[in-house]
Amino acid sequence: MNVLPLLDMRGITKSFPGVQALRGVDLTLHAGEVVALLGENGAGKSTLMKVLGGAVSPDAGTIHLSGEEVQLRSPLQAHRVGIAVIYQEFNLVPPLSARENLFLGQEQTRAGFIARGTERRRSLELFERLGVQIDPDVPCRSLPVAQQQAVEIARALAFQSRIVVMDEPTAALTAHEVERLFAIIRDLKAHGIGIVYISHRLEEIFAIADRIVVLRDGANVGERPIGGVTRNELIELMVGRALTDEFPPRDTRPGEPRLVVEGLCGGIVDDVSFAIRRGEVLGLTGLVGAGRTETARLLFGADRRSAGRIVLDGRPLSIRSPRDAIAAGIGLLTEDRKTQGLVLAHGVRENFGLPNLSWLSRWGWLRLGQERRRFAEYGDSLRIRVPHHDQPAKYLSGGNQQKVVLAKWLARNCEVLLFDEPTRGIDVGAKYEIYRIINDLAAAGKAVLLISSELPEVLGMADRILVMHGGRIRAEITDVAAATQEQILEAAMGGA
Ligand SMILES: Nc1ncnc2c1ncn2[C@@H]1O[C@H](COP(=O)(O)OP(=O)(O)OP(=O)(O)O)[C@@H](O)[C@H]1O
Ligand SMILES: [Mg+2]
Structure with a gap:
């Protein structure tokens, strides 16, 4: 049986003035799969995910969701077809509360009015599922980073997303919070959600990814199941050269x-x-x-x-x-x-x-x-x-x-x-x-x-x-x- 991938991006191309950020990039993702998208700084990872999130329109290429072609013209539209992108720099509206951010663009209404009670209840349910304690009425700008991220993930769940993208989600998290995030990712997987995960921390890739896709200079340069790749091979794929030591030697002795x-x-x-x-x-x-x-x-x-x-x-x-x-x-x-x-x-x-x-x-x-x-x-x-x-x-x-x-x-x-x-x-x-x-x-x-x-x-x-x-x-x-x-x-x- 040939299962259609949840997501199939083909030939995605994008230029900015002076930079060709993406050169015909392909990316597939299956239900319940975590794909790690890797590459050097500036390789095009975030840009590819902005295309998927409807925030950047590609110059060429197609996107299919479960076999059906989609045109993603805005972030809200991407959200509506089940794609949630959690960006490197968050997208929450700082002065709005956690609840308002959660339902932004799909407010729960009754007789034309926002049903705050319903939204509050749903927010609390979602936060509980994620194992976080957040007051839905607190403005997002006063939440710590890990909680802001939880609000973003809750927003993905509220929209019943089938695809969740996390662009360097652990950059500002403590070791403990990273563990919690991984537990959430495993839960999303178990519910058949496909996840694209971007990180420069290789330990995380080996801990959470099922498959890796590597970009270099805006093009695909490799793709492997995680079981089939060593740390050194992965580094070589990303950087394009072998790195024998991760730390250069130092031979000076401290003085006074x-x-x-x-x-x-x-x-x-x-x-x-x-x-x-x-x-x-x-x-x-x-x-x-x-x-x-x-x-x-x-x-x-x-x-x-x-x-x-x-x-x-x-x-x-x-x-x-x-x-x-x-x-x-x-x-x-x-x-x-x-x-x-x-x-x-x-x-x-x-x-x-x-x-x-x-x-x-x-x-x-x-x-x-x-x-x-x-x-x-x-x-x-x-x-x-x-x-x-x-x-x-x-x-x-x-x-x-x-x-x-x-x-x-x-x-x-x-x-x-x-x-x-x-x-x-x-x-x-x-x-x-x-x-x-x-x-x-x-x-x-x-x-x-x-x-x-x-x-x-x-x-x-x-x-x-x-x-x-x-x-x-x-x-x-x-x-x-x-x-x-x-x-x-x-x-x-x-x-x-
Ligand atoms: N809006 C823009 N205008 C001009 N250039 C852009 C724009 N967005 C991205 N670029 C350029 O496109 C290239 C790819 O950037 P991108 O942010 O996708 O890299 P990345 O792989 O996410 O890198 P990092 O690991 O540093 O986050 C870079 O050269 C970047 O400067
Ligand atoms: Mg980036």
Whole structure:
């Protein structure tokens, strides 16, 4: 018997000015199947899913649902034929409540009025099925990320979707929330829903996917059942070359202390002290909410500290604002590129220049030539894909936006670099480049703080690891080579 696939996309082609994002891409999906869509930053994954979600109209190609051809002209229409796309950047309307978002476009009505009671009841049923506790009347903007995502998934269920797309759904989730998401995905599978799953975290692919489809430069380059592929083969398919090691070697030894932090307090951060030495990469890990980002923000002057001393190279610093921190030679790569790192409407090169104005305009005017040169340099080593350097940042793929933010800080020549989740959303090939750059910074004598939730990354990159829980440092691991993920997790959960 020849079962018709739930979804059959054929020859999907799409160009944007200066970029051919998709070149005749095919994708099939069966009921109850999880297909992982993989590829480097800018490969075309999100664009393909925007075509499926009715948000981008293709230049060519066909889409069949259970054998029937469909034209998807708008997101609402896609939703109505059973396709729910949960985008990299969520699509909820922030001021509306969870309930209003859930039923947006298919309001439950009685005699022409919105039946709030019915909607409320249905919302609660859906949240219960997903195992989350959300007040349907709370505005979505005040929900934590994991709950906003649950509202999106509930919306898919409310519309009786047959196909659910998740574009990097775990980027902002804790390990525990990822487990819950996987339980939800298994439940959706069991109900015959087909799922397209996009992620740069290979462990997740092996944990949840049935089949992988790999794109490179907007074209299909491979497709395998998950059982028939190894981690290395998968990386090679994505990147187009073999990567023997995931972490480049570093042969420098940390020297004297450069950044010394004593008794730092503010927000949930409670009496945090540590030092970062010359040429050292200090790992800072813990669960989301442990106070890692807050620590970095206090050091950077982005939040006000209530106590604590910050000393750089023996000189006490008085940091009251990010401007003070930058002047003192401290840089912060934020975890949230969308709201803190980039001006989305500005061109890439312009964004690149922004925090660098002080040295780019040393004699009072913008030295555009130099800006361009520096950008080209970092653009190459990080493999930032842009058609031209004045492309507005909002049109870049998620991973490429992150790289622009990174390039911005690298070009500044800071003495202390605070990296908050620097490789989130970055493909495996470019991750290696970022690790190499971190090593170069260390070799040049800088002090680097590497905040990361990915334990293999901290174990592979740090000279020493601090583990935070509840705003305090709970453990210091000096013998990183002998440390295990279990040991770190235990400290991160507040154990020994
Ligand atoms: N609206 C747009 N205008 C111009 N270019 C665009 C637009 N949307 C996407 N692109 C370009 O199309 C290409 C594919 O981008 P896409 O977002 O699909 O990549 P991706 O595979 O999702 O990458 P990532 O892993 O970084 O999220 C990129 O070069 C991107 O800059
Ligand atoms: Mg994407």
